[in-house]
Amino acid sequence: MMSGQLQKRPRAAQDGPGPSAMAPPPAKRRAEVGTSGTDQSSPPTNDASSVKDGAIDEGEDYRDQDFYEPVKFGEFGKYMRNKRRKLKVQNAALLEDGNARPQIFKNLRVYVNGFTESITLPELTELLVRHGGEYVPYLDKKGLVTHIIATNLTPSKRKEFAKYKVATPNWLVESAEQGRLLDWREYSLLGAKAQYESGATFGEGTLASEEAARLGTQTGQRSLFSMGVGRHGKPPAGSLAVSNGDDRPTASTSGRPPHPTVSTSKNVETRESLAERGARLAREALRAQAAGPLHSFFAQSPGAPNTGTIPASTSKSVSVELPAAPTRPITPAKSTSTLPATTDSPTKPNALTRSWLPSKERNERTAALLKDEDWLAKHTSASPDFLAGYFAQSRLHWISSFKEELKDLIATKQQGKDLPKRRGKLTGGAVDGRTIIHVDFDCFFVSAGLTSRPELRGKPVAVCHARGKGEAASSTSEIASCSYEARAAGVRNGMSLGRARDFCPEIQTMPFEFELYRSITLKFYEILLSHAAYIQVVSMDECLAEVDVPPTIFRDQDPALDLARRIRREVYDATGCQASIGISHNILLARLAMRKAKPANIFHLFPEDVDEFLLPLDVDALPGIGWSLREKLQRELGIKTIRDLRQAAPAKLADAIGRGNSKKFTSFAFGVDDAELESQKLRQSVSTEVNYGIRFGPGRVDQVERFVRELGDETAKRLRTAGLKARQIVLHVMIRHPDAPVDTPKFLGHGHVNQENRTSALSGSGGGGGATDDGGVVGEVAWRLMSSIGAPAHELRGFGIQLTKLERDGVSVETVHEKGQSRLSFKPRAVLAAAVANEAAQAAVVSSSTNAEIATAGSRVTSGPAKDRPTRRDVIPPAAKAGQPDTLVLDSDSSEAESRPDHKHTRGMDMAATRLRPRSRQSSRSVEPYIPTMFKPTKKSARAAPKSASQAAPEELLYYGIDPETFMSFDRALQAEILADARRSKPPPGKAKTKNARKTAAVAPTKQQSAPPEIIVLPASPAEVTDSQIRAMQYDPEIFRELGKATQAEQVELHRARQARTVTGDRTARLHRNDPTAYRRNRPPVKDVTVRPPPRFQGQTELSGILDRLELWMGTATDRAPDRGDVDALGRYIEKCAAREHGHNLAQATEVMQWWRYLIDSTFPPAADRPDDGGIEGLWRSGYQSVVERLDRVVEKATGQRLRL
DNA sequence: ATCCTCCCCTAC
């Protein structure tokens, strides 16, 4: 193979020599020189240039499209894991001794319906066939099938299969395990007892019947529920069931309480977080229920092996040439799977047959470490040094922050620079006449590392933290990058080292060398900048460039290709690393071409070749389609390739993946992409996350607090570095999933978790207006939000603080969004000044308006929750806590001049012309329910809280621990709020309490779409309170400052108390800052405890009312199909019941569902002789099913488990 | 329609 030779012949001149022949590329020369070893400037490389060419020329199947498969870690139920392991061993044994396999499935002919959850189809069929059974791929000749295997069935399928023997996959799995054919009825999916009532004893008889009940088919199980009529006939709450992967069919069912602890009582423990409660309910229900039939539900492995390879021979656009080739020929292993990249959720993708984790058990030493308290205290989040140490080592952190740095750098370099002239509006097609190149280093970290380790070239190597030796066989250390030699063996970026060793025992490791990467990257960008008309940062090893070259008319004269060669040459000379380059007429195609070019090559994709190139690709080759969307497309529409995608019906596609996605990916499927390169956008959020090594001692709230505050500091520091301030904070918290093992599969990883988020407005302590960049403030608010979540310290697994609604120089970035503007810029100062002046004018209007005018004028200028209510309030409304949406932040300097992002490339100059608009229109109309007056007349819409909400007998107050005298000193609104809080957080004494609480709820309008409440951090001395804080307290600053010191102090303290939910006269201002018990105090959440109106269906909120409605509804069901809207409304209601906001009322949700189920079953008895109803029954059942699925989704999210009805 | 909030997903 000749180096520098074209991979493909040019199409336009079929017989012509390749470009390299026409104009020998420097690369070729270099390769030759390098090979000859005389070029000192070039690092030693293999004499591989010819090899590379050869590899490509052969059109060998050596390249998976999916070399990059980000992966994370999965875990799945021990039960299934063990089962698999056992089977694996057995299969291995069978392989060794082919005749030994018991032909237990000899006379079986099995059809497998849909996808199976606990085992992949190939695994299942192999199992079947190996044991003598026959796999029937299609069901067209039903008569020939003896059994059907399925894990779940739609109602219609259930009907269709009613006469068949339908069992779960575990029937086969366990039979194989035990070496004998087990009774399929024990694994029946359709209520075998009813169908095949044969007197056969069901070892776990209850199981079968429960299963039957669950799937509710035939008559048998109806008797379970039909004792009695009406409401009393509904199944007991106890039949709520949740299964998980550990569900064993062997669990005893006796002695189970008929009504498990799924208490529906209202006034339960309030300290328990809502999520916890949901999880607990689910667990209790699970415990209560005898284990159901096996229903492991970790994800199934994706079907066919990845076949994304593009045979080079099919493409005519290829053009190649290489400098020094990096590697010897490679024959990559078939990509074993399209592995997902997500969390450890058992239902999530990576819980596959092939874990991304090492196959070996965790070694003893690491297990011991996790039990060693001293060690943990030193090496996890419990240690004060943790954060700094962690970020110093985290590659992902380094990559992300370096990318931000690069974006900043490039923004500056290209400031004011324009894209090449356009003839007209871009179409995204070839006619646009652009030339886009996408340059990406090959196995970047590895290539960089190899520059100083020539001896490792050509070998399978990986960059990761783990050293090569020791316990590496079971190492969970993640491989950041691996060489193509390693990829040939099946290793992938993101895989754990232990797992990689399974594929490639001889793999060698290299350490991270971030400074080296940085210097290489900078040289790389330098080169790109020098050749391109415009560039865009994609990542530290990847860059998009629009280049200004003459069009290619004949393929043997390809200026873009020539330029690409120069770039590759220069990059290689400067860095010693290989980059690959894709060339085409838009961003999408350049990227895809780059993928095809890898490794160490160039690929120019010409317009004429696009179709041929695209059609065979899998859809996930398209940027933006990852595991989730790919599965969805495959599952719901059978779409696998881009060809399929092109043919999809637009409506159906939009239904499955959304409107915007549908549009975007349909365009992509045709190779159309009209996006422009971009480098000037301002960042819209700044965040810090740590989801590794988070371990706190039980009850060590102090450690948690310290950590959260430190995280706040860090995040604020990043804000300052970026010259930004924020108006909103989101706290992200990961909490160990109730069913996840305490020791995570990945060493000190987060494991399978529940994610909890809390949002709050922010306002600064400094004079800078509403926004803040103060670490103390950020930390304080974050800590309060943390407290509102109320998770036990030792269950925490991850934290993040995200700051949004950013401002630069007082101007919201949402609208400035051109990087240079406030940074350097020529004009920006003037522009800014104009904006600010404009703003000030608006603000002036606000403060001098009449009330009526205020509403409009105010809403134009300000935004945010309460910002549109321009008047200050004299007393803090009860809002903040109760989740009353609006907490008033009349932004101090109201610097919210905003321009509409009306065109893609607004430059600084345009700024002055941009329009002002409110930050949020949404909130502009929110009327504060109670706005008492104290210092100044308020707008007339202000209403006092109704008496009932604020009235309480002294005994009641005392019961709640409220000092009556203090209480009386509060205004009515505050009284109402305090009362509501108290009543919510503690069972009322005696009578009307619950009702009262509800009344309060009714008083407080629920505003779903309001910004979160603000938590302001007040300084110790009232003299230090800033204007914006005063406004946040609903005072006019002028007025506030005229108050006496004592009154000021009192008001500040009042506000503080209100925020902290400390009601009593505890004015010691010590807050909770240093109070380690604060964490445990029974404090209502800062937010989210909003008493929302209870979920409602057809106007009913009470269970009984709803059941009645359902009965009524079903009354006419025999003649009428269900109205879609009704079904949807019921679905929404059910979802809300189960939602966090409503306390995860699973009991109510399931009762309603079971009642509905029962009604459907009685309306449509299984009797076969019923006259044909024209499909009405099916519609009711599928309606039911759709609601079940909605509920499932919510419950799965809340508890990680699956609800079983 | 278009906005908003609160997510999930994707990419490196």
Added chain:
DNA sequence: TAAGGTAGGGGAGGAT
């Protein structure tokens, strides 16, 4: 040992 971060696109569902 090991260091699972981070910004942005987009959808769902609700308010305007």
